[in-house]
Amino acid sequence: MRALGLLSGGLDSMLAVEVVRRLGLEVLAVSFSSPFFGTARAQEAAAQLGVSLMTIDVTEKYLAMLPRPKYGYGKNMNPCIDCKALLLRRAGDLMPKLGAEFIFTGEVLGQRPMSQNRQSLHIVAKLSGYEDYILRPLSAKLLPPILVQREQKLDTARLYDISGRDRQRQMQLAQEFGITNYPSPAGGCKLTEPGYARRLRRLYETDPAPPVRLFKLLELGRHVRLGDATLIVGRNKAENDALERLAVPSDAILRVSGYVGPTGLLTVPCAPDEMRRAAAIIARYSDAPRHDEATVQVVQDGASYELTVVPIDPETVRGLLV
Numbered sequence: 171m172r173a174l175g176l177l178s179g180g181l182d183s184m185l186a187v188e189v190v191r192r193l194g195l196e197v198l199a200v201s202f203s204s205p206f207f208g209t210a211r212a213q214e215a216a217a218q219l220g221v222s223l224m225t226i227d228v229t230e231k232y233l234a235m236l237p238r239p240k241y242g243y244g245k246n247m248n249p250c251i252d253c254k255a256l257l258l259r260r261a262g263d264l265m266p267k268l269g270a271e272f273i274f275t276g277e278v279l280g281q282r283p284m285s286q287n288r289q290s291l292h293i294v295a296k297l298s299g300y301e302d303y304i305l306r307p308l309s310a311k312l313l314p315p316i317l318v319q320r321e322q323k324l325d326t327a328r329l330y331d332i333s334g335r336d337r338q339r340q341m342q343l344a345q346e347f348g349i350t351n352y353p354s355p356a357g358g359c360k361l362t363e364p365g366y367a368r369r370l371r372r373l374y375e376t377d378p379a380p381p382v383r384l385f386k387l388l389e390l391g392r393h394v395r396l397g398d399a400t401l402i403v404g405r406n407k408a409e410n411d412a413l414e415r416l417a418v419p420s421d422a423i424l425r426v427s428g429y430v431g432p433t434g435l436l437t438v439p440c441a442p443d444e445m446r447r448a449a450a451i452i453a454r455y456s457d458a459p460r461h462d463e464a465t466v467q468v469v470q471d472g473a474s475y476e477l478t479v480v481p482i483d484p485e486t487v488r489g490l491l492v
C-alpha cells in the first residue's frame with residue numbers, strides 16, 4: 171500500500187512519515203506553498219527522511235479563501251481550520267493519481283486548543299471532503315478509525331495515542347527513530363505573526379482583492395498610513411533593493427537626492443498632497459538635515475520629477491505606522 175503524507179517539516183509531520191513507513195507502507199510526501207508559508211522546511215525534512223516530496227503552490231485557492239474563511243481566524247490572521255481543510259482537499263485530490271490509499275498528517279489531538287481539538291479535527295476532515303481517508307498516526311488510537319483501519323488493512327495497534335501540548339513523547343519517538351534535526355514548533359506561517367497580520371488587515375481594507383506581489387511587500391520595510399495608500403519605507407539596503415525589484419512601472423518609487431536614505435514605494439495613486447507627505451517621510455528616514463529642505467525624486471510610469479520638502483516630525487510618523 172501507498173500513503174501520502176502532508177509534510178510541513180515540523181517534528182510531528184516527520185514522525186508521522188516514519189510511523190507510517192514503519193508499518194510497511196510506501197510513503198510519498200507533499201508540501202504546499204503560498205505567499206504565507208513555503209516548502210523549505212519540508213524539503214530539508216524530506217531529505218533527512220529520504221522520502222520523495224512533491225511541492226504544490228496553492229496561492230490561487232488560498233487567496234480566494236483567506237478574506238472570508240468559513241471558520242474564521244485564530245489569534246492573528248491565521249484561518250487554521252479552513253487552511254488545513256484546503257490543503258487536505260488538495261492532497262486528497264492527488265490520491266487516485268498517485269495510487270495512495272489514504273493521506274496522513276502529523277496533527278496531535280489537543281496540541282493546539284483551537285485547531286487541534288477533537289471537534290476541529292473532525293470539522294477539518296469533513297470540510298476537506300476526504301473524512302474517511304485522513305489518518306493522524308500520532309493520535310490514531312484516540313480517534314475514530316478511518317476506512318483502511320476498518321478494513322483491517324492497517325495495524326492500528328502500531329499507531330499512537332499521543333495527545334496534549336506536552337511534547338515529551340514526540341521527543342522520545344524522535345530519538346527512537348533517529349530524527350535529530352528538526353525545527354522548533356513555532357514559526358513557518360506569516361499569518362500567525364501579529365505585525366504581518368496587522369499589515370494584511372490594512373491591505374484588505376484598502377484593496378479587497380490585492381495582487382499576489384502585494385503580499386510579498388507586507389514583509390518588507392516600515393509601513394506608513396497615507397490616506398488610502400500605504401507608503402513602504404526600506405529599513406536597509408537589502409530591503410531597498412527588494413522594494414525596487416518588486417516595483418512595477420505604475421508604482422511610485424521615492425528617493426532622497428544627495429543623501430543616503432531609504433527607498434520608498436507607493437503602490438496606489440496618491441493625491442499631490444499625499445505624495446508630498448510621502449516625500450517628507452522618506453526625507454525623515456534619510457541622512458538629510460532634520461530642519462532643512464530636502465529634495466526627493468519620484469519615479470513613476472517611466473517619468474520622474476522632484477519635490478522639495480522639510481522632513482516630517484518623527485512623532486507624527488510614529489502615529490502613522492501600521
Ligand code: SF4
Nearest residue numbers: 248249250253254359
Ligand atoms: S498556522 Fe498557518 S499554515 Fe498552519 S494551519 Fe494555521 S493558517 Fe495554515
